[in-house]
Amino acid sequence: MEAIELLEKKLQREIAARQEAERILEEKSLELYQNNQKLEQLNGELESDLIHLFENAVFGIALTSNGDIKTVNSKFGEMMGYAVEELKALTIKDLTYKEDVSKSYQLTNALIAQQVDQFELRKRYRRKDGSLFWAKTKVSPVLNQDGSTRYHLAIIEDIQFLVEAEEKQATLIQTLQSQNKELDAFAQVVSHDLKSPLRAVNTLVGWLKEDHAEAFKGEALEHLQEIESRIGKAFSLIDGILEYAQVGTENTETEVDTKALVKYVSEMIDVPQQFQLSLEGDFPVLKIARSQLQHIFQNLLTNGVKYNDKDVVKILVKSWETSSHYLFSVQDNGIGIPAKYFDKIFTMFSTLNEQTKGTGVGLAIVKKICEHYGGTIIVDSKEGQGTTFTFSLNKQHTKL
Amino acid sequence: MKGIVFTELFDMVETHFGLEMVQNIIDDAQLPNHGAYTKVGTYDHKEIYRLVGALSQRTDTDANALIKAFGKHLLQTFVASYPALFENSSDSFSFLSGVHDYIHVEVRKIYPDADLPHFATIDHPDGSMDMVYTSSKKMYALAEGLIEATMEHYNEAFRLDKEFIEEDGSKVRFTISKK
Numbered sequence: 001m002e003a004i005e006l007l008e009k010k011l012q013r014e015i016a017a018r019q020e021a022e023r024i025l026e027e028k029s030l031e032l033y034q035n036n037q038k039l040e041q042l043n044g045e046l047e048s049d050l051i052h053l054f055e056n057a058v059f060g061i062a063l064t065s066n067g068d069i070k071t072v073n074s075k076f077g078e079m080m081g082y083a084v085e086e087l088k089a090l091t092i093k094d095l096t097y098k099e100d101v102s103k104s105y106q107l108t109n110a111l112i113a114q115q116v117d118q119f120e121l122r123k124r125y126r127r128k129d130g131s132l133f134w135a136k137t138k139v140s141p142v143l144n145q146d147g148s149t150r151y152h153l154a155i156i157e158d159i160q161f162l163v164e165a166e167e168k169q170a171t172l173i174q175t176l177q178s179q180n181k182e183l184d185a186f187a188q189v190v191s192h193d194l195k196s197p198l199r200a201v202n203t204l205v206g207w208l209k210e211d212h213a214e215a216f217k218g219e220a221l222e223h224l225q226e227i228e229s230r231i232g233k234a235f236s237l238i239d240g241i242l243e244y245a246q247v248g249t250e251n252t253e254t255e256v257d258t259k260a261l262v263k264y265v266s267e268m269i270d271v272p273q274q275f276q277l278s279l280e281g282d283f284p285v286l287k288i289a290r291s292q293l294q295h296i297f298q299n300l301l302t303n304g305v306k307y308n309d310k311d312v313v314k315i316l317v318k319s320w321e322t323s324s325h326y327l328f329s330v331q332d333n334g335i336g337i338p339a340k341y342f343d344k345i346f347t348m349f350s351t352l353n354e355q356t357k358g359t360g361v362g363l364a365i366v367k368k369i370c371e372h373y374g375g376t377i378i379v380d381s382k383e384g385q386g387t388t389f390t391f392s393l394n395k396q397h398t399k400l
Numbered sequence: 401m402k403g404i405v406f407t408e409l410f411d412m413v414e415t416h417f418g419l420e421m422v423q424n425i426i427d428d429a430q431l432p433n434h435g436a437y438t439k440v441g442t443y444d445h446k447e448i449y450r451l452v453g454a455l456s457q458r459t460d461t462d463a464n465a466l467i468k469a470f471g472k473h474l475l476q477t478f479v480a481s482y483p484a485l486f487e488n489s490s491d492s493f494s495f496l497s498g499v500h501d502y503i504h505v506e507v508r509k510i511y512p513d514a515d516l517p518h519f520a521t522i523d524h525p526d527g528s529m530d531m532v533y534t535s536s537k538k539m540y541a542l543a544e545g546l547i548e549a550t551m552e553h554y555n556e557a558f559r560l561d562k563e564f565i566e567e568d569g570s571k572v573r574f575t576i577s578k579k
Contacts (some may be wrong), residue, residue: 006419016436017407024440060404 060135060156063142067091067108070151079158081128081136094152097124097132104137111141111152122159133254134163187245191238198238202231223242240361244348247292247368255400256290258328259283259318262317265297271305274312281319284326286398297330299362300389307387325375325392335385366391373397401445401537402514405474406437409451412473421458428454442513442535447538452492464541470543472552479553493529496547497521497577517543528577540572549573 016096052062060076062069068091077084080095087095096104100123107119118140124132136157141149205227209216216224259279286293297317304315316331338344346367363377370377374394381387412421426435429450437443452470456463474538480487489495500519507514517535524530533543544562551558557579565571 001420001423003419006423008422010419013434013436016433017438020436021438023439024438028440087531 014149057155057262060158062087062092062154062156063151064092064154065321067093076156079127079133079156080125086128093214096127097126100124108139108152111139112149117141125156133158133160135159152223183245187242191242194238195235198231198234202228205231236359237361238363243295244361244365244368247365253287253289255285256288256293257283257285258293258319259292261290262301265294265301266315269298269302269305272308272313275305276312276314278314278316279337280316282321283319284321285400286326286393287400288373288393288398292372296366296369296391299366300330303362303389304330304334304387308332308334310334321395324396325394326398327390327392329388329390331386332390333386336385337379337381337387338383339381342381346377401443401448402439402511403437403441403443404439404477405448406435406443406451407439407475408474409448409470410435410437412470412479413455417455417459421455425451425454426543428458442511448539465537467541468545468548471542471547472549473545474542475546475549483546486553492551492556492558492577493523493576495550495554496531497527499521519543525552526574526577531574531576532571533574534571536570538569541570543572544574547576551576 006021012378025072038304040199050365054073055075057073060079061073062076063071069087072084072087074084077087079242080087082090092104092108093101104123107116107121111119118138120136122134122136126132136159138155138157140154142151142153144150205224211223244325262277262279262283301315301317305313310333312333316329318329318331320327346363348361348364367377370391370393374397375392377389377391379387379389410422413425420431420505422435429447431447431450451467452463455461455466459466486495489498496519500521504516504519506562507516515537517533517537517539520530520532520534522530531543531547533540540562544560548560551560559577559579561577563573563575565573
């Protein structure tokens with residue numbers, strides 16, 4: 001084959017190859033163009049989604065770089081009382097209450113030095129009108145692909161009224177605590193001041209009886225004895241008030257086996273010869289101040305025995321539980337209580353019986369203890385047949 | 401098969417045997433495009449067998465020896481066209497171990513339809529390395545030429561043993577020991 005012919009053929013091949021390459025490149029270019037179109041469209045959709053998210057966020061959002069504000073959403077503008085464009089000319093420092101600037105600086109520096117991944121702080125911002133508000137600010141870096149920081153993203157939540165509520169609550173607790181202390185001291189003083197003259201009267205009556213035995217006979221002696229008995233009751237009343245005031249101040253809550261406690265109380269109180277105590281149900285073990293629960297059972301069992309005219313005194317103690325409460329009932333076969341007194345018996349200084357076997361403080365204390373443990377107490381009774389007290393204790397307060 | 405393999409084959413044939421040989425093997429192989437290959441195109445790999453077969457007959461040389469020689473030529477082209485690929489590796493073994501996991505991955509990004517052979521490398525405690533070639537195209541001789549030229553590129557003395565795992569050459573183990 002001639003050299004010229006070979007070269008011509010090579011040239012033809014090269015031309016054909018070039019045309020083929022051009023065809024392929026055009027095809028690829030079109031493909032690239034179409035892919036680009038798709039990407040642009042996706043990018044546009046993503047951007048509009050992000051803008052929507054940014055603008056409709058319930059929190060303020062600010063993008064900053066070295067403390068300069070790059071962009072903010074309208075919510076942040078609204079929070080600060082500035083137009084968005086005005087904010088872009090400001091720095092975070094301009095918007096931060098001066099006392100909180102250094103705290104904010106330290107954390108931002110730690111973020112820049114990559115000592116922390118992000119931080120959250122409570123700080124005060126200053127609005128355009130100069131007013132301040134508390135906000136929770138969460139700052140995290142937005143990174144470039146090479147790991148350098150593009151800008152800081154701050155999410156700002158106005159917590160002014162949360163902070164105000166917290167302050168109010170703290171003040172309230174402090175007031176209550178000091179009031180409780182005062183009340184406690186008051187009860188101590190009152191009981192001391194009341195007991196002193198009573199004790200003096202008691203002593204004087206004693207002297208009258210001893211030194212003037214001749215003069216006080218018959219009815220006169222009976223009167224003196226009546227005075228002594230009334231003084232004894234007055235002492236019990238004062239102790240009752242003191243006890244009432246102290247419900248809830250005792251914090252030593254221990255594990256208490258309620259079944260064992262009921263048995264213990266029944267052995268401790270004065271019972272008649274013919275006495276039957278029965279227990280029914282699953283008695284729980286509770287976390288509670290033992291003396292307080294003991295007080296409840298002691299009071300209810302004593303009442304059941306004391307206000308009882310039957311030959312055989314019967315008391316049935318039941319225990320059960322609901323999803324939220326432990327419940328106990330103490331049922332007696334005593335004289336009963338008229339329905340119109342069902343509420344009155346739980347108030348201070350109320351005794352229904354004029355011959356008064358009690359001080360009228362006991363059930364008020366029982367009620368207060370139940371309420372302290374998130375429960376309550378109710379009564380049901382039929383005159384001549386007996387009375388049932390049912391009380392509850394909230395599991396949240398008493399569960400082990 | 402990528403067009404560069406065909407254009408480079410023609411370059412090599414032209415250099416060693418002259419332009420007339422190129423025209424002859426194109427005529428012998430009865431190619432659909434009459435030998436008008438472009439680097440950016442993709443072609444049926446059977447056409448390379450036909451061209452090599454024709455060259456083998458015309459030069460009375462073993463086809464596999466020709467393919468191996470072509471592998472060496474191809475590697476030199478790669479060194480000239482893509483020096484960065486070689487500069488990233490300090491020695492032959494680190495380059496060869498990266499062929500499948502690094503270079504082929506990059507190739508696929510540009511040519512998603514590229515049908516590449518599979519290379520598995522195994523380092524042995526004695527310092528030698530196995531490179532197992534797997535491809536339905538059975539062009540292990542090309543791999544052999546590429547490996548040898550790589551060792552030469554890094555100026556390393558070596559011994560290359562090959563073992564057919566599949567008799568038809570679709571799976572071949574190369575054991576490379578540095579001297």
